[in-house]
Amino acid sequence: AQSVAQPEDQVNVAEGNPLTVKCTYSVSGNPYLFWYVQYPNRGLQFLLKYITGDNLVKGSYGFEAEFNKSQTSFHLKKPSALVSDSALYFCAVSGFSGGYNKLIFGAGTRLAVHP
C-alpha cells in the first residue's frame, strides 16, 4: 500500500534561515511525488513535483525538493525562509489504485517562520 509520512507536526524557523520540511514515502513501483501548500482559509496550491530525472526539483516561491530513492525521502527545502512562507505543507504520492489516479497525502506540517 502507498503511504506518506511527515514526521514533524510543526517546524519553526527564523526568517532568513534555511528551512527543511521532511517527507518519507512508501510506494511500489516508480514514485510520483508532490508538495502542496495551504495558506490560512485557502485551498491547496501546487508547489512542485518529482516524476523522473534530476533528484533536485525546483518549484514555486523559491522552494525546491530533493528526491532520495535510497532513503525513500522527498524533503522540501528553501535556502532563506520568509515570514510569508508560514503555512501548512502537504507531501503527497500519486499512483494508480483500482485503475485510477489517486493522491495519498501526508498529515501535513505547519511551518512557522518568525521575524
Next chain:
Amino acid sequence: DVKVTQSSRYLVKRTGEKVFLECVQDMDHENMFWYRQDPGLGLRLIYFSYDVKMKEKGDIPEGYSVSREKKERFSLILESASTNQTSMYLCASSPGRTEKNIQYFGAGTRLSVL
C-alpha cells in the same frame, strides 16, 4: 489559470439535514475529487469521478454520496448530516488519466454540523 470554485466557504447545518456541497471547474478536466481535511489526518479521499455520471468510492465514502451530471460540476451530498461530519471539505480536479498530473483545488468549504 485553472479555477475550481466551491459554492460556499462556510456552512452551518443541523444534525439530520441533507447537505449539498457544489464544485465547479472551468478547465474541462476529466477527473474530479472530494476530500475532507481534519487536523492531524491530512486529506482523505471521499469520492472521485473520472467522467460524467461515473463515480468511485475513495477511502471514507460512508455517509456521503456524489453526483456528476455535467463534466464541470461535481456535487457532494451528505444524506443525513451528523456531528462527526464537521470538517473542511476540499474539491479538486485534474486532467487525463495519468498519475503524473497535478490536482487543482478549490478554496474549501468549512462545514459545521450542530
